[in-house]
Amino acid sequence: MNQPPTNKDGLTEEQFLQRYDASQFERPSVTVDMLIFTVAEELEPNYRKLSPKSLQILLVKRADHPYMGHWALPGGFVSPDESLEEAALRELWTETNIDNIYLEQLYTWGEVNRDPRTRVISTSYMALVDSEALEVKAGNDAEDAKWFRIEDKWLRENKMATESGTITEKWVELRFWNEAEELSATIKITRTVSGRIVREEREIVETNQVAFDHAKIIQYALERLRNKIEYTDIAFALMPELFTLTELQQVYEVILGKELLAAAFRRKVADKVIETNHYRKHAGHRPSKYYRFNPEWT
Known part of the structure; x- marks a missing residue:
């Protein structure tokens, strides 16, 4: 039967812990x-x-x-x-x-x-x-x-x-x-x-x-x-289930503190979103297609 290892004082780990004095070090x-x-x-x-x-x-x-x-x-x-x-x-x-x-x-x-x-x-x-x-x-x-x-x-x-x-x-x-x-x-x-x-x-x-x-x-x-x-997909924590790419871009711009080119932005997030058949209709706005987050993006 193997004996538990001992330290320089001849103590096993169990014996060492029983005698250990935590007050010997000042604790922040x-x-x-x-x-x-x-x-x-x-x-x-x-x-x-x-x-x-x-x-x-x-x-x-x-x-x-x-x-x-x-x-x-x-x-x-x-x-x-x-x-x-x-x-x-x-x-x-x-x-x-x-x-x-x-x-x-x-x-x-x-x-x-x-x-x-x-x-x-x-x-x-x-x-x-x-x-x-x-x-x-x-x-x-x-x-x-x-x-x-x-x-x-x-x-x-x-x-x-x-x-x-x-x-x-x-x-x-x-x-x-x-x-x-x-x-x-x-x-x-x-x-x-x-x-x-x-x-x-x-x-x-x-x-x-x-x-x-x-x-x-x-x-x-x-x-x-x-x-x-x-x-990462951290920005999507702010988005509703359905959103337009313009709304998503606005969130990115606010966090990054700069304006983004629409075409470049859409290429950047293409694999993070899924296109739907729904449209945003609001007075004063042209209809915009809704997207949702793609949880399987890579």
Whole structure:
């Protein structure tokens, strides 16, 4: 009969775990932050045109210190008896009343001084949702919960050569607004290429009413969202069962922040949609053919 292996102190794994003292290492707190994006309709006075759309993000107003009165991503601390995803879904429900949505893990943030209370490591999650299907309201942990239109703008860029590669510095401005408030932040992104090693760091240059380091988390999430819409079907989370290609293109344009050529766009999404025999008929519009999402696209 094989004997269980022992370590340098002559202990089996079972004996080691029985004697293990977890307090010998200082343990950081663990949190989750959720980035909930949507594309929402804006008012269009001309009934002959499709209503314009805007990219929006859900933020909560902090009800306590630190950053009391500032706006933050929904989120909170992870309990010892739950997974990261369970904590994300719980915090999203208690702070915003949103339930039963698919969250995709985005990135883990672990800078030492990112939270003034204690050492905090946070895992962020991202989702693109249909806001019309959700009833958002602030829970016990938040003073308020609101959708904010979001816009980013590149300010300037510096590129320097080094002995082993390059250092590129970019500054981007984020602006958030709704009918009642306007927030902003400036992020500096430093990309260092040294041989085959590439590093990218983000730094908050200034922030106006955006809590913690959430501005740079949001900026990173915007980059990832725009990348994902190019090669995944994430945009279809916003579409009804039947939609026109013009409506679909408008969603892509809002997320990407640029206009797309109709012919090129239709070639790009051809394998993601299925043509139907139904037409959109509306006063002031020419009839447009309806399409539906193709779940078997490759």
